Structure formats: C-alpha cells, structure tokens
Amino acid sequence: MKEQELIDLIEKHVKYEEGSIEVYAPRKLKFILKKDDLVDTLLFLKRNGFVQLSFITCVDWIKDNKFELVYGLVSWEHKLTVLVKTFIDRDNPKMISIMDIWPTAKYYEQEINEFFGVYFEGNPNMSKELILENWDSMPPLRKDFDPQSYSNEKFEIRIYDYKMEDKKKK
Amino acid sequence: MAFTIGSLIYSGSIFSVIIYLLTRFSVKLGSIFTTVLFGLYVYAIYILKDSVSISFIHLPGAYNLTFKADLFNWPFLMIGTIVLFVSALFSIHGLKSFKSAASFNFLSVLVGTSVLGVFGANDLLTLFIFWELMTWASFFLVSMGKKEARSAALFFLFMSMISAYLMIYGMFLVYNKVGSFSLDVIANNWGDLSDIRGRLFVLFVLAGLIKGGVWPVHVWLRTTHGNAPNIFSSVLSGILIKFGSFIVYLFVVFFPAFYLTTKGVSSVGAEKLSHPILAYIGAISIMIGTLSAIRQNDFKKLIAFSSVSHAGYIVLGIAFGTGSAILGGLSHIWVHALTAAGMFLSAAAVYYVTGTTNMDEMGGLVRKMPITFTTYLVAIISVAGIPPLAGFVSKWLIYQALIAKGNYLLTFIAFFGSVGSFLYVFRPLATVFLGQLPHKYDSVKEVPWSMQLSMLIVTILTIVFGVFPSFMLKPIIRIEEALSIPTVKIEGYSNIYTMLTQLDMFLVAIIFGIGFIFVTILFFLLAKSTKVEQYEQYTAGEIVQEISTTPEIYHYSKNYYRSFERVIEWAPSLEEYYRIAARHISRFYDILDGIIFKSGIPMYVWFITITILVLLLIRW
C-alpha cells in the first residue's frame, strides 16, 4: 500500500481532525484525532494490518494546557508507520487504556503515568512505581518540573574539602 | 538381686497398672516412673551380659512362657531396652499436651515388656504371644497420633495380622514335626526338618520382613511412622521393626549355624548361610527406601523411608551370610536403633515446639534449638555412614564382605543407598534447622531438660560406638564365635581387621580431631569476623527491607530436590499399585459388606477370614 491509499482509507473511515494528515517522511504518516475517537481508530487500524504497537508517548504542551498522546503503529503488510495523536486536558489527564488491544501497552502507559501523571483507566499498574523509586514530587517529565530546585531540596549540597583529604593522607 | 527376663516382665506388667494410675494423677510422675522402670531394665540386661538365665512365667493351664537371656539375644535386649529408656525419658516433658497420657504410658510399658518378651523368648509360642502384645499395644498407640492415624493404625494392624497368621501357620508346622516350640529344640533338629524347612523359612522370614518394613511389604511404614505419636515413632522405628530383623536373624543365621555347630562343624562356611534372594530383596529395599525418602516433604515420613532403606541393609548383611556381613548386619541393628531414635526424637522435639512436621513450614531452628540440632546432625552423619561415627563401622563391614565376594551389584546398591542417604538426610537439616527462621518461631525455646538429656544420651552413644566400635561389635562377634562363623578380628577398642584391610576408628577420630582443632585455632588467630543478622544477605544487590521479603519466602525448602525428582519420576510406585489393588478389593468388599454386614468390625472379620483362606490355599 502506498501512503496515498492509506490516506484515502483514513479519510473514508476515520474521524480525524481536518488537515492534520501528513506524510512527514517516506512511508510514515501522522494524524490527529479527538480523544473519544481514539480507541475506535486504533481498533480500525489494527484490523487493517497495523498489528504492531511500537510505542506510546506523551508530550507536555504546557502553554496550551494540553497533553499530547502519541501512539506509534506499524504495519508489516503495508510497510507503513502511523503516528496517531490526540490531545487531552492537562488538568484532568485521563485516558482509556488500550491494554486489551495491545497487551504491551501496559508498561508504556505505566511509564507515562509515572512521568506525566496521565491516568489510564483499566490499567492495573497505575499506582505502582516502575522506574522511579520512592518518588514523592511532581511527575518529572512535565515541563513545569524543575530538576535543579528538586535536587537542591532533596539532597544536601556537598562541597569537596580537599584540605581534609590531604590531612587524612598524612 | 538376680534379674531374669521373667521377673522383669512380671514387674513390668504389675507396674503398667500402677503407672497408669499414677499418670492419671500426674503425667510427669507417671513418665518418671516409666523411665525408672526402663532404666532398671537397662541395668538388669547389662548385668546379665555374661550369664545365661532361663526363666518362666507360669500360665494357668499346662503351658509356661519360657524366657532365656544368653549371648545369642543379649545384643537385641540391650539395644532394645536402651531405646525404650531413652524415649521414656523423652516423654517426661513430651507427654505434657498429650490427651491420653495415661493410656500412652500404660501401653508403652506393655510395649516395653513385649520387647523383653520377644527378644528374650525361649520358644516360638512365647515369642508369638509377646509379638501380638506388641502389635495390639502399638495399634492403640499409633491411633493416638495425628488425624490420619486411625486409618494408618488399621493398616498397620492389617499388615501385622498377615505376619501373625504366617507365624501361626509356621509354628504349627514346626510343632507337628518336632513336638515343641522351644528354640533350642528347633535348632537342634534343624537338619531333620528338611521337608518343611523351605516353607518354614518362607513363612517366618516373610513375617519378619513385614514387621521389618522391607520391600515389597514396607508400605505400612510411611503412614504408620508418619502419623504415630512422635515419641512412639522412635520406639516403633528403633525397636519394633527390629523384631522383624530378629526373626530373620533366627531363621537365617541362628538355627542353621547352631545346628551345624552342635553337629561339630568347626567352621560354618559362608555358603551355607547365604540367601541370595533375601539379600537382593534387602538391596531393593535399600534402593526403594532411599529414592522414596528423597521425595518426602514430611519430616517423619522421610525418616520412615530411611528406615526402609536401613532395614534393607540389615537384611542384606544378615542374608549375605559371610562373617563380616553378618557382623555388619547385626551391628547395623544397633546403629539404626540409635540413629532412628535420634532422628525421630529430634523430629519429636521439633514438633514439640513448632507443632508441625511439614518441612517447608520451618527453617532456621538451629538458632533456637542447638541440642536438637546436634542430635540430628550426629544421627545423620551416622546414617550416612560417615566416619568416625557408628554408621560407618557397620556399613564398612558390609562393604568389605560384599567386595571380598566380588558381588558388584550388591556393592553398588549398598553404595547407592549410602550416597543417596546424603541427599535425604540433608533435606531436614537444611530446611528445618538451617536457613531463615520464620517470624512465627521467633519466640520458641529449646525443649525441656528431659528431652535434651535423652537426645544427648543417644548422641553420646552414637559417638562412642563409632569411635570405639568394639563395645558394639564384641557382643556380636561373641555370637559368631559361638556359632563357629569365621569372623573379623578386633584388637583393643577400635582396631578392626578384615580380609581386605584394617580400620582403626579411634585413629580416624583422632586425626579428624587434630585437623579440626588445628583449623579452629587458625580460625581464631586470624582477624575477627563481624556477625550479621540472618536477613542480611546477598540479594543480588537489591535493597530489600525485611518487610518485603519475609523469612518464610526467603528460605529454600519447597521441592528441595525437584530436579532430581524429575530424573526418577518415571519410576512406578509400588504403593500406587497396592492402592489400586486395594481400591478394587475394597470395592469388592463394599459389595459384600452391603449384602451381609453393615459397618465397622465386620471389616476386621473379613480380613481374618480372607487371610485364613489364603493360608489354607498355601497349605493345600
């Protein structure tokens, strides 16, 4: 399948946002949808050959007060890659889990939950920690998280005292 | 005061009632009294060492029970009474939470007298009567145990019945022929019994094998030992299954050799005493016992199967028939009586504080129970046949005999059992005593002093008999010399000469001690080590607080030999076949039962009838 055929297919069946379909590189497309259409669209794409979920990730658009969720799908049949994007509200970030469609989504969603604070309904791992241990601050990949102040607050500032070291050696 | 077996049994039966009443009054007092009585037995038997004493108990009617204590049965009496004494001592505190302590003590005194009666019998009828006394007493004792104990006891009774009927039939055969039950008379006429000798041999030896827990009739051991009251298990395994060995000894060694000796044969050749088929049965028993023991998860069932394996060694040694093999087999009775007592007593001690015998529920108990651990450790070193303890001596003698004859298969199997025993004896050591101590046992304490003392006695005896084997071997060598069986030479307390080589257990112990002390001194000379808590472990670098990893799940105890079991899992289980057969038979009985009887006792009547029918079929 060529890129154009896929675009036709999507235009026919998917409620995407006007003008958002773009072929940004050979064999690679992206388009944006409404949050509520996402699951149906993903199911539709899976039925049409996009059997592999490559990744799920999130972008924090703090100025628009939005989170952008990006789902990367790959079709081996068509040799195409599609990025399906959707925006969700930043103040109440909630999304439906797609674990039932692609089991592998479980950990991607858990990671996004940990780093951005997006809650995926239906994912059992939501409150568990994956990578960050005993984390008690704001999800760190949000744009308003400041690593410098966090580290100043959490860790005491150590100044290397070379004179003491010299004394020890003697 | 001159003791005789008869007077001891008299006193035993009188005291049994007193002890019963005493125990009703106070459990501890009753048990102390039992202990004193059995202590008296030990003392009495000990001073009977070099004498021949014949005694009677007059029964109303024409018949008298006759007893004899001489060099031929002295070793059996001695070790029997020692084990009785030790387990009685253990029961002083061990019976505390026991519901029917009075009956327990009453019955164990009866068992005690039956031990004297069987080993000290001078005729087959006396032997049989006490044999049955023991069966009934143990039946009630066993059924006092765990939940499944009742069915186990019934099974035990069933097996005992078979063996009893075999014996009765054999006794009548003998009586018809020689007109007496007396052992001496039978022994003197053994040569003239040639037409019934084969049948006699099969009947009695089979009866002995059933009681002795030898393959293929070992199946009762697991359920019975596993479910019997813990204190009684040590007597059951230490002494009562030795009754079987005793019968085997009588018919394989004593009668033929005695007969030949009285005929004036200067040296009884090995061929005349060897019974290859019996020896192979013993060998199979070693293998089956070992492999089954490796698969057990229950502490006591594991020891029960080790008893099967060691009964195999005894039968193998006795039936192989050369001087050193018989010596090995008979001394193994001593060794196993002590080690089985040691193992079962430590299991009982563990049960006393934890309330379970499931090995995967325990761990790390050595921190709380060092004496119990030591007892178990010494017992298993002896069981595995590692020098310088007693188990090595008897097994070594058996190996020497087998190698000298060039019998590879049996040698191989004997070694098989020995190496295999490392596996099964280590499992409780690792899973019960070592490893992580679960929190629920944080507050347990070592068992009371009487238990410790009795375990210590067993431990010390095992060590003494190992380092100075002559204490154990001399009495048996005396038997062999009296029976003109060529035997091994023993010099001093510890130096043993066989055809192939010589062994000095004391020297081995000394050298071992030197190495050990040297290393210990070196250890303390070097920098002191830091002691850490039990949960401070290498956890592959994970930071694990104790909360997330409780000792219960950080202790390797479940399916300890899973990978080895995988190798042998194809092997058919005889027990399974028996169970299938039993299911079919019981279905048949159910039908009959439904027609003729309603419930309960009829079952037993059926056992009797069927057994008698079987016996009749053999006769005609």
Add this chain to the structure above:
Amino acid sequence: MGEIKALQLFHGPNHPGMHGNFSVHIKVDGDIVVEAEANPGMLHRGFEKLMERRNWMQNIALILRVCVVEPDINEAAYSMAVETIEGMDVPERAQWIRVMILEMARIANHLMSLGGIGGPTGLYTGPNWALVDRDLILDIFEKITGARVYHMYIVPGGVRQDVTDEILKDLEKVLDDIEKRLPEYRELILEHPIIQKRTKNIAVLTRDQALSWGVTGIALRATGVDYDVRKYDPYLVYDKVEFDVPTVDFSDAYNRLWLKYQEIYQSIRIIRQVIEKMPSGKVREKLPGNALKWRVKKGDAYVKLESARGEFGYYMVSDGGTKPYRVFVRGASYPQGLLGIEKGLPGTRLEDVAIWLDTMGVCAPEIDR
C-alpha cells in the same frame, strides 16, 4: 493452605547472570519460576529530561550513552530525526558511511552476544574469543572516529569526518579475518552439544506471544516473520545494497543465536558492498550559522532503525527552539524486558532464566533511559 509457598529470588542487579543494572524478582517453586516481575529503574539517568535542557548539538554527546554495546544506533536515530524535522539533505557519501558504521556496530554487538551465551551457560572461552574479535572492530572505529566505544561520529547533517581509503583497506582485512574465524564460533558454540542441549527448546517464544508483546528484531524473526526495518522501511541507503534477512520458524534460544550468527555474515556482505559502491564527495552538510544557536524547525517525527535487538526509534518534537522540546527513545528491548518477563518467564526453569534474558536481548539502559 491455599497459598503457594514459593521462594523469592532476586536476579540482579548485581548478579553474574544479568547484564546491566536491572533486576528481575522471581518466585521459584523447586526449580521452576512461578512468577516474575521486572524491576527497572536502577539505571535511570533521565535522558529524556536532560535532552530537553541541552542544545541540539550538545545532545550528540549524551544520547549515545543510552546503550553501551551499540551506541551508534542512537547517534544515527537522533541525527536522522533531526534531519527529518528540519528537512535537511544528507550528502550521499555520509549516508553510505553511516550504513558502514551501523553495520560494524551490529557485527560487534552480535559477536558479543553470540560469544556472550557462554556467560549463562558457563562456556567462558566464548565471550573471551568474541571480545578479542570485537576489539578488531573497535580498532577500526578508533581509526575512523578517534574513539573506541562512544564515537559521537554521526551528527545531524552527515558524519564528523571522512573515511580514508587506508582505513577501508584495514576494514576489509578485519572483515576477512572475522569471516575466517566465524566457523570457529560455529564449532565452539553453535555445534557444541552441551550448548545445543542448553539452548534448544529453551526460552521458546511463540509468534502470538511475540505479536502481543510487540517484540521485534531477532526474537521476532526467529518466529518466521521477516520483519526487518532495513527491508520494510529502508532508511539511508539500505535499498541500494543487497542483503538477506535470515529467518527461522521456531524461536528458541538456539535459533536466535543461529540468526545472530547468520546476520554477522549479512553485515559483512553489506559493508563490502558499501566499500565497493561508496561515492566520493563531501560527508557533512554545513549547518546554518552557529551550531550551538541552531534552531530546528517546528515539527515532530518518529524515526526508526533496525538495531541488533530490534526496532529502535526516536520520537522527537521541536518547537522551533534551540533545544528539543521532547525526545522519546523507543528502546528495542522495552517489550520483552517488561511485559515479556512478566508473561514469558513463569514456567521457565531457574537454570534458563539467564539464557532467556540473554537471548531475548534484554538491555537494561534502553528500558530505563
């Protein structure tokens, strides 16, 4: 009773059977794993956050530290993503050189993991030999880029410097050398009866499992799916070179090793073609203005490559500033390292856990980032 009493064990992070700071908590019954849970996070360095705080060019020094054994794939993916967003053209010769570098890295990586099976199985001669041969490739890297492991060679707009003919000749010699020695590996490892016993029918991955976990790379190709990004979505000049994608129908540990072994041959073949067909010309497009003040156009792109462990990609977003707005690294071993461990390890023997992790290519730093 009810509850299964199982033994808790920790496989990693400081464990001889584990590469990288990564831990698997396993529950064992006897010697069978009944429950497994991956515990990543010990190697988390916050790359994605760090990149947002650094210039487009500064990040070059950072990203290759995502994966130790195969750093070049990061440089390539990052540079290509930047180029895609910016719409930059890369000089032809640079593309050929990139292919060469990536394939060399693949050989080095495959050699290491092929010999590396000696770790979990105890054949320590394997890894030692493999390291010796890998060193030959590192020597060439040193000649080309000046560094042995972290090269920082592939940059947006091309590669840092040109490759001389002398180096290419050396490279050819090294390739001949390795090709000559590969049969020795076959004899030592792949035909070793005990290795065969330890790896055949072990750590089996079915096609359904591979699809539902999203596994890519060799583990997937061993189930019979010939999905290789180089063929399916050719990047650089992979459509101009000839090579095969070896596949087998049964994904067990042995077949995965076998595929690695085959892929080394294919990589050698590709490098030879590169050396032969490489055009001359410049190797780097000059960036407009000061590189440290370079602004990339607004936009986003997902670029994926075929790494030694599977599909490896970068999703990058630029808001038109001097720094990336968001970088997401799609580690190739993410699916098998988390979901795969949870679903795949139970039922495995304790002895095979290390083999499972090793041949499935679980790479901790890709998961943590």
Add this chain to the structure above:
Amino acid sequence: MVNMIILAVVFVIGAFIFQVTLSGFSRKVVARIQKRRGPTVFQNFYDIGKLLFKESSISHGFIFDFGIWMALGSTIATLLFMPVGGWALMPKYANIIVIIYLLAVGSLGMAMSAVGSGNPLASIGVSRALTQMFAYELPFVVIAVLIIYLAKSSNILKIIEYQTQNGWNLFSMPIGALVAYISLMGMLGKKPFDTPIAPAEIASGPLVEYSGKYLGFLMIQHEFATFIEVGLFVHLFMGSTSIIGFLIKYIIVYISAVMISSVMARLKIDEVVKFYWRWPLGLAILQAIITLGVRF
C-alpha cells in the same frame, strides 16, 4: 611420634604448595586457550593470603563458622591418610573407603556452613551439589570396587603394588579409567559439571555468602580436596611407587581436566544425573563384565 608429626606437617605444606602452584599454572593454561595473558602462576597464593589476612569478614552465626572448621579440618585429616607414590604417613590405614567417606565430611561441613548462612541461593547450590555427588559417585564406586576386588585389598598401597606387578589399570581397564576420569571431573566440579556453583543461575551457589578468611579457608579446602581426588585417580589407574612419577602423572591428569573443562558448557543438574547414570554407569558395568569375563 615426633617424627610422624614433622612428616605430617611437611606433607601437608608440600601438598599445599604443589597444588596451589599447579592451579595457578592451570589458570595460565586456560588463559592461553581463551586468548588472554592470564595472571601470574603465584596468583592463587596471593589470593589465599589476601583473603586470610583480610581484616573484615562476615559471619552468619555459629554453624557458618563451625561448618568451615569441619570442612577444612576433615579435608586435612583425609589428606593425612593419602599416600603419595609409594609413601604414606600411615601405610596400614591408607584405606580408599575411609578416604572417600572422610572427604564426605568435608563436603557435609561446607554444605552445612553454606546453608547455615541462610541464603536460599546457597541452599539451592547445596541441593544441586548433593544431587551431583549422587550422580558421579555411583560409576566411580563400581570401578573402584572392581579395582579393590582385583587387588584383594582396599589399601591404596596394596593397589599400587598390584599395579607394579600387573601393569597399570589404565591399560588393563581403559573404559574404567575413562569412567573414573569423567567422575573425577564431577568431583572437581569442572565444567560441564560445575552446576552446583553456576554463577549465572544462582550466583555461585554455596559460595555466595563467603568473604575474607572464610573464603580463604574454603579455597584451601578446595585445593586439598583436589589433591586428594586427583591423587586417588592417579593411584587407582597409574599406580607406581615413585613420588616424582606420581607428581608428573598428577600434573598431566589435572591439566588435561582443566583444558577439557575450558571448552565445555555447563549442564543442568538433572541432565548431569541422566548423563552419569546413562553413560559412565553403563560403561562402568560393561568394564566390570569385561574384566571379570577375562579373568574367569
């Protein structure tokens, strides 16, 4: 008596120096096979010295210590029974059965100490070690018993004497020698039979909790045990009375075992059992049949 003690001390120290140097040399050999340079020949001395005199070591309780004393003590005791060439400290008691079983005390001590540390990995390792022992002892025993039977004595010196009269057992029973050699590999824990201490699976199993002087003691114990086991093989199959000859044969046997081990991978424990009970055991029985058939 004093003479005996001096001899014993000289013997133990001599055996120690010989075996530790040799194992250092074997590391060199392995390094060459693996295309490395390898450490110096005296590396093992440095290692043992460093470990013994380390100031910090971790103890996990009394059993942990006690097992170590038992392990090393009994191994040294076993060594004293061991003849070298035609010489033995106690010629009358150089009994092969005693040696095999006394060595087991060392294994038991080590197993106890390892499990006493409370680490489940050690426990798994010990369960494997015992299983492996069960596997390799049986074929070895069949052959050893055969030799004892032929020599009509279980005294090693008598077995050596028998061989000086009738030629090496290596030539008269080659299959048996092969079987014993494979069993020896298992005893030494050389690959493919290093399953009990498999590092990648159970992080070195029994050794996992040892450090400092404990590990040093265990290394010494291992060296002595190696001396006994390899020595036993040499005596049983290549017996001769010369001490130098013994040492040369010892080196050949040991280094060949190390070389074979360096190109082997590790078997799983149940495969170890299956292997030993299928091939070496079968061959051992075959050898017994052949030997007995030839003789009678």
